Amino acid sequence: MERTVAVIGAGLIGRAWSMVFARAGWRVRIHDRDASQLRAAQTFVAASLDEQAKFGLVADPDSAREQIAYIATIEEAVAGAGWVQENLPETLEAKREAFMLLDRLASSDAVLASSTSAIPASRFTETLSGRARCLVAHPVNPPHLVPVVELCGAPWTSPAVIERARRVYADVGQVPIIVRRELDGFILNRLQGALLAEAMRLVGEGYVSPQDLDKTVCEGLGLRWSFMGPLATIELNAPGGVADYCMRYSGFYRRLAAAPAAPEVWDAANAAKVAAAIGVPANASELDARMRWRDRRLMALAAHKREQSESETT
Ligand SMILES: NC(=O)c1ccc[n+]([C@@H]2O[C@H](COP(=O)([O-])OP(=O)(O)OC[C@H]3O[C@@H](n4cnc5c(N)ncnc54)[C@H](O)[C@@H]3O)[C@@H](O)[C@H]2O)c1
Numbered sequence: 001m002e003r004t005v006a007v008i009g010a011g012l013i014g015r016a017w018s019m020v021f022a023r024a025g026w027r028v029r030i031h032d033r034d035a036s037q038l039r040a041a042q043t044f045v046a047a048s049l050d051e052q053a054k055f056g057l058v059a060d061p062d063s064a065r066e067q068i069a070y071i072a073t074i075e076e077a078v079a080g081a082g083w084v085q086e087n088l089p090e091t092l093e094a095k096r097e098a099f100m101l102l103d104r105l106a107s108s109d110a111v112l113a114s115s116t117s118a119i120p121a122s123r124f125t126e127t128l129s130g131r132a133r134c135l136v137a138h139p140v141n142p143p144h145l146v147p148v149v150e151l152c153g154a155p156w157t158s159p160a161v162i163e164r165a166r167r168v169y170a171d172v173g174q175v176p177i178i179v180r181r182e183l184d185g186f187i188l189n190r191l192q193g194a195l196l197a198e199a200m201r202l203v204g205e206g207y208v209s210p211q212d213l214d215k216t217v218c219e220g221l222g223l224r225w226s227f228m229g230p231l232a233t234i235e236l237n238a239p240g241g242v243a244d245y246c247m248r249y250s251g252f253y254r255r256l257a258a259a260p261a262a263p264e265v266w267d268a269a270n271a272a273k274v275a276a277a278i279g280v281p282a283n284a285s286e287l288d289a290r291m292r293w294r295d296r297r298l299m300a301l302a303a304h305k306r307e308q309s310e311s312e313t314t
Pocket of ligand 1: 008009010011012014031033034037086088089090091116117118139140141
């Protein structure tokens with residue numbers, strides 16, 4: 001049971017989690033109610049582990065592959081697992097149903113973690129007898145290449161469970177962060193939401209092309225952000241650190257915060273304007289190729305970051 005995880009749902013996120021745990025030597029029991037999704041997950045995992053090995057991100061892809069069992073029933077997947085990672089569709093109903101079932105099926109000392117992007121655990125665990133062992137462990141897509149995972153309990157989640165989660169995700173190579181109180185969007189999507197709303201406004205109102213907006217991030221802000229966060233960044237942007245930065249530069253930021261992008265930037269009319277500025281939408285095979293390209297870039301970046309952190313600690 002120790003180091004055995006049941007991964008429930010084998011879509012984009014479930015299949016990626018299965019590799020995270022398997023690479024770290026955990027036994028993985030992945031389940032989906034749709035047999036074709038299980039088969040697709042198996043094909044994806046096989047190819048991705050080989051690719052990751054080329055970047056030095058997995059030492060032995062064959063043994064990682066052998067750690068993963070593809071299971072047709074949820075009962076069988078959960079039996080004997082000490083950790084459960086739920087990855088079903090993002091609806092309250094799906095989460096409620098799944099957690100009711102998981103709380104009944106899982107061994108009493110197993111932890112039940114949800115990958116939900118935006119639904120706080122208190123909304124789908126309140127009535128469960130095992131509610132103290134439930135939490136959100138929200139990854140970033142794709143979790144096998146982007147390591148941060150947001151841990152957020154409901155008010156009744158045991159602090160010992162949060163601490164156990166912190167150790168487990170660190171043990172499998174992820175970077176856990178603790179969200180101290182439940183809030184809409186947790187941390188990551190609130191940050192992403194602020195940036196995206198402004199991007200939708202700037203492109204929608206014609207201040208910049210979508211291509212130049214994206215360059216501003218990937219050839220500008222994002223370069224620093226891949227190894228130091230925005231707060232560590234501003235600490236270095238004024239001789240007296242963060243307080244000095246706020247004194248010098250907050251005039252503009254205050255004006256911006258007083259007139260934030262309006263909710264209408266998300267309306268269909270503005271979305272259509274932004275989409276038209278981007279150009280002809282990619283077809284399914286182009287999107288697939290772009291996803292594979294993104295994953296290879298992320299693998300190269302992960303390899304670079306690993307090499308840097310090893311050379312800095314030796
Ligand atoms: N895709 C992302 O960018 C992303 C990022 C972080 C978190 N998440 C969260 O992860 C979760 C899963 O998202 P996804 O993108 O992998 O979705 P997905 O649609 O790719 O996968 C969902 C899978 O669940 C299966 N499923 C549905 N009902 C089931 C049931 N009752 N029993 C067993 N299997 C069932 C489906 O067949 C499907 O394979 C969601 O809560 C989502 O918010 C997604």
